[in-house]
Amino acid sequence: MRKLITITALLLLAVVYGQKKSFTYSLQGVKTVRIDTDTKVKIAASGTNELVIKEKRDNDEEHCEDCDDDQNHKSLEEKTKGLKAIYPGGEDTTNGMGFSIERKGDVLHVIDLLSHVKRNHLDVTLPKNIHIIFTTRILGAVEVVGFTSEVEAKTNVGNIIMKDVTGPITVNANTGNVNIEFVKVNQSSPITIFSNVGEIDVTIPENTKANLDLKTRGTFYTNFEIEMPKKDGLKAVRGSQKISSALNNGGVQIKLKSTLGNIYLRKK
Numbered sequence: 001m002r003k004l005i006t007i008t009a010l011l012l013l014a015v016v017y018g019q020k021k022s023f024t025y026s027l028q029g030v031k032t033v034r035i036d037t038d039t040k041v042k043i044a045a046s047g048t049n050e051l052v053i054k055e056k057r058d059n060d061e062e063h064c065e066d067c068d069d070d071q072n073h074k075s076l077e078e079k080t081k082g083l084k085a086i087y088p089g090g091e092d093t094t095n096g097m098g099f100s101i102e103r104k105g106d107v108l109h110v111i112d113l114l115s116h117v118k119r120n121h122l123d124v125t126l127p128k129n130i131h132i133i134f135t136t137r138i139l140g141a142v143e144v145v146g147f148t149s150e151v152e153a154k155t156n157v158g159n160i161i162m163k164d165v166t167g168p169i170t171v172n173a174n175t176g177n178v179n180i181e182f183v184k185v186n187q188s189s190p191i192t193i194f195s196n197v198g199e200i201d202v203t204i205p206e207n208t209k210a211n212l213d214l215k216t217r218g219t220f221y222t223n224f225e226i227e228m229p230k231k232d233g234l235k236a237v238r239g240s241q242k243i244s245s246a247l248n249n250g251g252v253q254i255k256l257k258s259t260l261g262n263i264y265l266r267k268k
Contacts, residue, residue: 209251
């Protein structure tokens with residue numbers, strides 16, 4: 001009986017410490033959200049007009065049989081009682097989650113104050129029609145799902161994934177692959193997708209009207225009918241390859257450029 005009670009208590013502790021910490025912020029009057037972090041982030045569309053940040057830390061789930069987890073947890077609270085953490089990037093305004101929230105006009109800037117070694121993964125939800133600007137300086141990566149707004153993403157070493165988006169899209173991955181699936185393509189503004197060291201894989205509806213501008217030192221792969229430019233007797237130039245073509249009589253400009261990787265353009 002005592003063993004059963006002990007196991008039950010340990011399971012309850014695992015649930016409590018494994019729960020995600022979260023922070024919620026009203027986006028009334030906000031049109032653009034800028035997120036600056038150095039971790040892996042999933043940004044999903046929601047039906048509320050709020051920013052919600054959730055995280056799950058690996059060390060929250062660790063258990064030491066020779067330690068009293070509850071006492072250690074309380075000890076940390078006791079050690080920090082009356083104190084506050086300070087960061088070179090600003091002041092924590094998220095109840096201890098390590099973010100600085102700054103609003104200027106209709107732009108909300110979410111700054112992650114912790115380094116990439118202190119974060120594991122973030123789940124962020126935002127309204128599907130809000131303008132998103134995501135930036136990471138070191139090892140962060142991002143997945144964006146379900147937005148009908150303009151999305152900008154920039155990574156240093158990390159992949160960029162987007163699903164069920166409409167654009168406009170602006171992507172710059174220094175070292176990382178880019179994979180984007182459009183549910184439809186917004187015709188209002190150009191789409192620009194760049195990867196320096198990595199592949200680009202883009203899926204768009206078959207009836208998309210677009211002017212394509214493709215450039216890479218790798219190889220192009222597509223199941224669209226692409227009209228190749230006539231060479232007029234000139235020799236092909238090796239190295240960087242560029243193709244310009246129109247889909248469905250032309251439309252929004254779509255630029256895909258990978259310095260070293262292949263480019264895949266698929267129709268759905």
